[in-house]
Amino acid sequence: MGDLINTIKEAVIDGDAKTVSANVTAALEQGTDPETILNEAMIAGMAEVGQLFEDGEFFVPEMLVAARAMTAGMQILKPQLVQADVKSAGKVIIGTVQGDLHDIGKNLVSMMLEGASFDIVDLGADVPPEKFVEAVKEQGAQIVAMSALLTTTMPAMKNTIKALEDAGVRSNVKVMVGGAPLSDHFSNEIGADGYASDANKAVALAKKLIAA
Amino acid sequence: MGFIKMQLSADQFLPLEFVFNPNWWNHEAGIGFDRNFYLDPVTREANDVIMRRVLFEKFGSYGFGEPNPEPRPVIGSEFVAGGFVIPALLGAEIRFSSAEAPQPLPQKWLPEQIDAFSLSDIRNRWPLNELIAGWNDQKKRYGYLQGDLNTDGLLNAAYHFYGPDLFSDLIENPDRPVRFMREIGKLIIDTALIIQQQSTSVSIGVNRMAAHLSPSPFIHSNCSVQMISPRTYQKYLLPLEQEMALRIQPYGVHHCGVKTETYAKYYAQIPLSYCEIGWESNPALCRQELPGVFLNLRLSPIRMLNCSAAEIKADVEFLLDSAKDLSQVGICCINIDHGTPEENLITVCETVVKYRKDHNNYHG
Numbered sequence: 001m002g003d004l005i006n007t008i009k010e011a012v013i014d015g016d017a018k019t020v021s022a023n024v025t026a027a028l029e030q031g032t033d034p035e036t037i038l039n040e041a042m043i044a045g046m047a048e049v050g051q052l053f054e055d056g057e058f059f060v061p062e063m064l065v066a067a068r069a070m071t072a073g074m075q076i077l078k079p080q081l082v083q084a085d086v087k088s089a090g091k092v093i094i095g096t097v098q099g100d101l102h103d104i105g106k107n108l109v110s111m112m113l114e115g116a117s118f119d120i121v122d123l124g125a126d127v128p129p130e131k132f133v134e135a136v137k138e139q140g141a142q143i144v145a146m147s148a149l150l151t152t153t154m155p156a157m158k159n160t161i162k163a164l165e166d167a168g169v170r171s172n173v174k175v176m177v178g179g180a181p182l183s184d185h186f187s188n189e190i191g192a193d194g195y196a197s198d199a200n201k202a203v204a205l206a207k208k209l210i211a212a
Numbered sequence: 213m214g215f216i217k218m219q220l221s222a223d224q225f226l227p228l229e230f231v232f233n234p235n236w237w238n239h240e241a242g243i244g245f246d247r248n249f250y251l252d253p254v255t256r257e258a259n260d261v262i263m264r265r266v267l268f269e270k271f272g273s274y275g276f277g278e279p280n281p282e283p284r285p286v287i288g289s290e291f292v293a294g295g296f297v298i299p300a301l302l303g304a305e306i307r308f309s310s311a312e313a314p315q316p317l318p319q320k321w322l323p324e325q326i327d328a329f330s331l332s333d334i335r336n337r338w339p340l341n342e343l344i345a346g347w348n349d350q351k352k353r354y355g356y357l358q359g360d361l362n363t364d365g366l367l368n369a370a371y372h373f374y375g376p377d378l379f380s381d382l383i384e385n386p387d388r389p390v391r392f393m394r395e396i397g398k399l400i401i402d403t404a405l406i407i408q409q410q411s412t413s414v415s416i417g418v419n420r421m422a423a424h425l426s427p428s429p430f431i432h433s434n435c436s437v438q439m440i441s442p443r444t445y446q447k448y449l450l451p452l453e454q455e456m457a458l459r460i461q462p463y464g465v466h467h468c469g470v471k472t473e474t475y476a477k478y479y480a481q482i483p484l485s486y487c488e489i490g491w492e493s494n495p496a497l498c499r500q501e502l503p504g505v506f507l508n509l510r511l512s513p514i515r516m517l518n519c520s521a522a523e524i525k526a527d528v529e530f531l532l533d534s535a536k537d538l539s540q541v542g543i544c545c546i547n548i549d550h551g552t553p554e555e556n557l558i559t560v561c562e563t564v565v566k567y568r569k570d571h572n573n574y575h576g
Contacts, residue, residue, distance in 0.1 A: 152234075
């Protein structure tokens, strides 16, 4: 079993979707616990991908193919996880804020969170505050994650938090923010619950916020 | 083929440039960045006058702007860096707004569209057709044209149409993105050559530093290159830039990302005359890889916005001390936002002036 788990994990890191799919299937056929495959192969593989990215060994293309390999495996694994009543790590509503069309950073965070077993509601780019509010009301998520690349669109994060407050749903969710021009100081200033400087740190932050 | 070494004007040892973003201009000078700002020649000329005057009022003692600017036939704004022309020629819808740079709205093309993409007769495509009509009008009024347009970059432009698959295909199916970017590269150079026929510069609209160099370089925007590994750059992007550099010289690279030094040895193979060194890079290592190339050291606009004057002074000193020989070096900050303390901008100016004086005292 250990060999298969390790093969899946390595194939996730290498972005080899075919090997991931084949070996997830094989592991399930051998009777491996789906939660073990999830935690020890898929999530562990993506965690290593995140670390390689943080260390400057991996770049966006390598992250994307790894995430795709993970998705390929999850398509096979998910029905088994549902059947075994394995819960996700939490639900995250994510989007790039109003006025900002840059979505690469948001996509990276989204795929890393998914790789850490979070359910993702991706609202896309240029998301107005009311759309975040609507999603919070409808989705029952624990976290709202906002991204901005431009200094000029950073104020939209504050506007979104205000909209969540005005709608009476701010206390329902934790708010995390990220993007090149942001900082811990800015996060505190606008009343967010946390800031992450890259996709890997965003996963750690999301886990911390859920546990809090 | 070697690179062309550019000369600096005699009074511009260690040139310094600031480029403010539309939000800054909107707040400081009341300029709106709607469609007319870019496409209507009369509006463009009027704003050019305002911008030169405002720069003089704020930073005139450090050589910025002019006290009594006269209208001039600029073919694009020389004071902002909004790259919309190439995505627009490719067919993107452009969103203009009063206090932001123009933003191409992303389109997700099908693989077949990407495979079939080819452009010809760009003079008759929007926005070049509209721009050229305006330039003809300006030429009638002034007899000449000056300035240029931002001509964007391969990865930046391709992403608007290809989406995230652009990056994964560079690993899994590189032929498709490489062919697409080769076509975009042709488009970029075709556009730059059209501008070159009209004006004495091609890339002030990418970085104002181009105005200090003679001959003024073409500058290719490699904003997104930091998202791919140096190895991926070498395999797929470098050959495309080499093809582009065969068509236009002197050739420069705008690298605004971190760790420019990890790409520099590949940039040296383009061949290159000008290279921007993004913040959080090592200028000394870049210089080792790029001897003789004009290095334009970039300060961080985010640090300019958030840090103290003492920290900014240390940033400038770090960059200039790292670069050591400053005879082929400039320093700039691009995309400075409204709210950036003027004290920080003045600190940059004064620190640069001190280095210039030190150089003069030493070299006579």
